[in-house]
Amino acid sequence: MIATVRRFLGFDLPVPPEHRKNFTHLYWDVAFWGILNGSIVNFLGVYLSRIGASPFQMGLLTAIPALMNLILTLPAMLLLGGKPVSKVVPQAALITRAFYLLLVPLPLLLPPDTQVWVILGLVLAQNISGTVAVMIGNAFLAESIPSEWRGQVIGTRSALVAMTTMVTSVVIGQILTAMSLSGGYMVLFAIGFLGSMASAYQLFKIKPIAPPQPVSTAAASPAGMLHLGILKGPFRKVLVMMFLLNLAIFLPQPIFPLYQVKVLHLSDQIISLAASLFSLVLFVVSAKAGAISRRINFRQMTGYGMLIASGSTMLFVLSFEPWVYFATQLVGGLGWAIFNNGAVNYLLENIPADDRPPHLAWFNIAANAAVLLCGLLSQTLVGSLGLSGGMLLAVAFRLISGLAVLRFG
DSSP states (O other): OHHHHHHHHTTTSOOOHHHHHHHHHHHHHHHHHHHHIIIIIHHHHHHHHHTTOOHHHHHHHHHHHHHHHHHHHHHHHHHHBTOBHHHHHHHHHHHHHHGGGGGTTHHHHSOHHHHHHHHHHHHHHHHHHHHHHHHTHHHHHHHHSOGGGHHHHHHHHHHHHHHHHHHHHHHHHHHHHHSOHHHHHHHHHHHHHHHHHHHHHHHHTOOOSSSOOBBOTTTSSHHHHTOTHHHHSTHHHHHHHHHHHHHHHHTTTTHHHHIIIIISOOOHHHHHHHHHHHHHHHHHHHHTHHHHHTTSOHHHHHHHHHHHHHHHHHHHHTOOSHHHHHHHHHHHHHHHHHHHHHHHHHHHTTSOTTOHHHHHHHHHHHHHHHHHHHHHHHHHHHHHHHHHHHHHHHHHHHHHHHHHHHHHO
């Protein structure tokens, strides 16, 4: 059985000895992160919905990280000038994830309306350091994985995070069913914090495959970091596509938890079982991402994945019966597995290896501008279109963005 799983994940491939330790730590990093993903990441929005968060507050949950990224991208790059990416990313990740510990006592200490604002404040605070981790995280991966192995390693990472997310979601569902709202979520927050710390530890063990690349001091200046020459080259088209894709991804994010709780009336147990099913499909498809990338290119994976995701979003809107909701997860797991593995590589293959910081800075700005816009528009969308109308608009955006990548990307 173990041998079969190893073959399925590609662990039996002849990895060069000098890369084995890095790959192992990259796999453990994301496996532990799946525990965080299956607990806090998946359920924080649901928790806020259950304790009475408004559409405006749910929009802030999406908008705050994007706003902090936009505000802090250039100052962070100026501050990081000359510092090695391989050291900065683990440190930033550790500081960011330490904030999850503060979530643990909240359900017991504060009334629900106060909890909502405190959680939003914690999200804002953790994204000060989180901006650094997000901004140069892709450069960290590029430094740690040879280009010829990226499809396989990133696909295996996606499979592992799906597997641990699936197991965690099942466990969390049982905990939330057996315990009170406050007690269950305290345990959930504690589990997520421990997973995040174990993941951060693994990042410190990863070494670059070449001499550590610093964030260039020349690039890390207003002129070098945001020079307009990048916008005049071929990367401009990639930025437009990434803006559209992030708009499509995050437009429904503030609406999803509200729709699950207030329209579909789904229990935490159903949500957790469905999340497990989603992760199972994500695991199976992601494990074969390397094989898929050898049949179609990364741009096509990105576009086709988003088209499938738009179909799953339409199913979600109609998920008034549990079996339809479970079908949504089957289709969504397929689409997001293909999209996730395609999009990361589509971005990296269009960035020159010797000029990553300024290109990633522009990507960070484009992506977070889209996310911020989605968060700020959520209350207006819900107010004018309702929860169902907002979800249907998201279906349309995902369909259009997928077609745009295939046609113009």
